[in-house]
Amino acid sequence: MLVFSNPNCTLICKTQVFHPFRSWKQSPNPKLTNSNRLNPKCFRLVCAVGELGQMQEVEDAGPKFRWVEINLNEINDAQRNHIARLPKKLTNRCRALMKQLICFTPERSSISVLLSAWVKSMKPVRADWLVVLKELENMNHPLRFQVAEFALLEESFEPNIRDYTKIIHGYSRQSRLQDAENTLQAMKNRGFECDQVTLTALIHMYSKAGNFNLAKDTFEEMKLLGLPLDDRAYGSMVMAYIRAGMLKEGETLLREMESQQVYAKSEVYKAMLRAYSMSGDSLRAQRTFDAIQIAGIIPDVKICTVLINAYVTAGQSQEACVAFENMRRAGILPSDKCIGLMLDVYEKDNKLKEVLDVLMDLEKDGIMIGKEASEKLARWFKDLGVVEEVERVLRDYGSMDASQNGDRC
Incomplete structure (x- = not known):
């Protein structure tokens, strides 16, 4: 008893x-x-x-x-x-x-x-197990995986495939690849077949771990099984291509998604845009920027800055200036990093007057340059030997602006 x-x-x-x-x-x-x-x-x-x-x-x-x-x-x-x-x-x-x-x-x-003692004494049902696991998850308790794995072997837990998937996904978030694969094998040993949710979790895990081959094999398995591919499965595979440096293949997959009216999350588009920007591929960067808007994602200052960086890296000063002006016309306030990129453009083309005009316009809009842009500007002026002249011009601009404000009053 x-x-x-x-x-x-x-x-x-x-x-x-x-x-x-x-x-x-x-x-x-x-x-x-x-x-x-x-x-x-x-x-x-x-x-x-x-x-x-x-x-x-x-x-x-x-x-x-x-x-x-x-x-x-x-x-x-x-x-x-x-x-x-x-x-x-x-x-x-x-x-x-x-x-x-x-x-x-x-x-x-x-x-x-x-x-085991708790099970024998308390006779828990599935609802009790789920409550305990939820509390352990909320606490981020280190024993949550051990308790979950023990529960999978208990008849009172009545485990199903989704319970295994949750554990696999949890291990994935902690980059515990071997533990996740052990859970996958245990699931198969119990007679459960991988479904769409499980395979999607595996693609995400392999992509995040940088294991391109396993991610691609799992993605192809989903296609062969005729399982539906959602934005998460597609997005994880695109990220796998990006991490492997296969940007063109990743962009092709994005086009395939869009043809089926499935759009990746903003993080995927941003990663693709950033990869093209860093390599100076301004043409594909602009194409990705356009795809972002087609997907219904409103560009913010970070996205615009990455696009401008693509043009700056490619040495396309005029295009960088156009992108900067388009951003301002859209009502997006430039960040200090964005302003710093434009200073690089103006310095390369030796456009001192133009940069002063831009800085004054920004000041009128209430935008003051930060540390990064200030250091670049000071270094440029020092190299030109025009520090005193610039200070005088800025004072003249300031007095003109003050007088105009007085006239309006």
Whole structure:
């Protein structure tokens, strides 16, 4: 008979250890069957009660579990705070396990034995497992994956393919590729076949890890199976091409997406634009910039700056100036980095008067240049030896602007 006393209480985790052992004592209960006497396995629950080494021992012919209440003086402040923040709506069985997991110390106990004891004592259902896993996820608890993997083997959890996919995706976010693949193999061993969601998670994982071949093989597998390809699957594969330096192939895939009216997320377009910009391929950078707008993404100052950088890197000063003016006409205020790029353009073409006009226009719009642009401007003027002349011109501009404001008043 299973006995569970005080379900709201939990172990003092820094010394909690479950020890399975055998007891060969004859039971005083004459009604026990031969089966019970031949299988007298029980658990001894060791917990701190004051000094280490003191324990409470529960022995019987049948398995029996007792949860000893945590001594708040023997846990740290962080553990007490986590326990205090547990949701009030948690059931007693979930709260009891959460307290033990919060205070769990691997040096003193085994997570599998702890969870086994909870299952045998509490008889959880799938909803209980999901509540515990959700709380561990919210806490970003280091044991959340171990608990999830244990749950996959429990009948009470009633695991399905989506449970495996969630774990694979979780490992992917932590770049734990081998653990994710182990979970995938365990899923297949249970007879589950990969579906669209699982394969998409794998493409994203392999793409993020920079494993282009596995990402491409998985992507092709989805096509062969006739599974629908959504923006996440396409986007992850495009990112795999970008990371592999295969920009043209990635752009071709973007075109394929658009032909099916499937559009990647802004991060994918930005990555493609940035890659072309860094290589100075202004033609494809502009084409990607146009595709961004077709996808319904409104360009911001970062996107515009990357496009301008493509023209500057390509040495196309006129096109960079046009892009800068188009940005300003669209009401997008240039950043300090963007202004710095334009200073590079004007310095290369030795257009001192033009740069002063632009700076004054920016000042009228309430835009003051920052550190990066200021350093570039000072270095340029110093090289020209016209620091005093520029200061005089700026003073003249300032007095003209003040007089015009006075006339308007």
